[in-house]
Amino acid sequence: MRRFLDRTYDAALWLAALTLALIAVLVLVQILGRLADRAARALALPPPGVTVPSLAEFGAFLFAGAVFLGLAGTLQAGGHVRVKLLTGALPETPARWLAALVCLGGAALGAFATWSSALQALDSLRFGSVSYGTIPIPLVIPQAVMTLGLALLCVALLDAMATLLRGGRPAYATSEIETGGERE
Template sequence: MIRRLLDRLYGAGFVLAALALVAIAVLVLVQVLGRVIDKTMLAMGQEPVGIAITSLSELGGFLFVGAAFLALAGTLRTAGHVRVTILARSVGPVPQRMLATLVLMLALGLCGFALYSAWVQAWDSWTFSAVSFGMAKFPLWVPQGVMVLGLGLFWLALCDELIVVLRGQDAAFLRAEAEKGTQDGH
């Protein structure tokens, strides 16, 4: 039951990340179409409509950060993160498990620090009503909160993987690598 709940959380992160990328594509498409319509109107001797999305690059950047952070947990579970596996492949199963445990513990500590730092930054932005510098003033705690959410999911996924490895089972990313054929070097 908990496994299904966690997998659904990681999947929800993927879905939200995909929606953020779709939103970027739609915003850029609207901006491009607006320019095409304006150029066409000018070529016909008409006044341009003036379709423009204020602070598109800034909004796109926020959405991109959201997509990247929200996808971290699911990407870990599906072996999508770049890993150097040469050392892991050169040792036996017991040292490999010890290495996975060590790496997961280090990643958990680094992610915990990043999560804490992002939380403090988002809290400060909320407390001081900090806004972005662009023409459209976005409250900075919103994209920072999405970073916190993504890092929180990633921290949870790292805990999940560490518990699995400590129980003597293979981590999901190792199983995913084996299914892809990368474990054998193919």
Template sequence: MLRRSLDFIYRAAGGLAALFILAIVVLVFAQVGLNLADKIWAALTGQGVGLTIPSYADFTGFFLAASSFLALAYALRAGGHIRVTLLIGRMPNGPRRLTEICVVTIALAMSAYATWYLGLLVLESLEYSDRSPGMVSVPLWIVQMPVLLGLAILTLALIDELVGLLAGRAPSWDGKGENLLSE
């Protein structure tokens, strides 16, 4: 039950990341369409109208940050993160397992630290009513929340990974599903 719930959270975060990427595509295509319509209008009438989506570059940046951070846990579980396997792939299971535990512990500490401080930043943005610059001003806490959520889910995934490694299971990104303690 817990495994299915955690996997659902990771997949949902990955799905949200995909939706933010789709929003970037839609926004950029809409802006390109408006630029094209403006060029055609200028060619026909001699003067452009200046069609634009206000702050579209800001919004695509916000969406990119959201998609990048929301995808972290899903990518970790799917083995999509860059890993240096030249050394670890040649290790016997005992030292390899110890190395994986150390690496996941360090990653967990870094992720938890980043999650904590980004949470403080979100609270500060909310307290001071910080807003984004640009034509369309957005409260910064709204922009920061998907990033915080992505980091929190990554921290959860790293805890999940560490517990699995300590229990003797292979890392999720290995895809082997073997118990390393049995060898």
């Protein structure tokens, strides 16, 4: 199960990276199109008119996908900001229980966000909601990606909680130690 979860978190991170790369490609195409138009005008030729319609919407949806798909993997890598004033001052056992409780609370909030996001995606699917740009994008697509990212974050938080309750060290704590973010 551990291997499956780790691969799932890694796959979500790769998808997040892919969406960021896709944003870069779309922006590059738009820039090159503008440069080609300017060069054509300078040479008194008709501009080719290469543009990416709805670039702002595509970019926004892809960026949201990158953020939400990256949540679980970033937690595993110890990349989220955590304030450890209280857990750092407590003895190991109470600190472990408090950290598990915080993970449970985070998972509960994440579950609520996942549920709300899923309801919104289902409504968009049912009503056929689309974006207002030049290219109408079914809103269920970015909303489903957001829901998936939130669900993976819930799983990662429950995973960390279970590891803490079994007496282990969650992946985020191991990553923090390896990068020098926490002392043992």
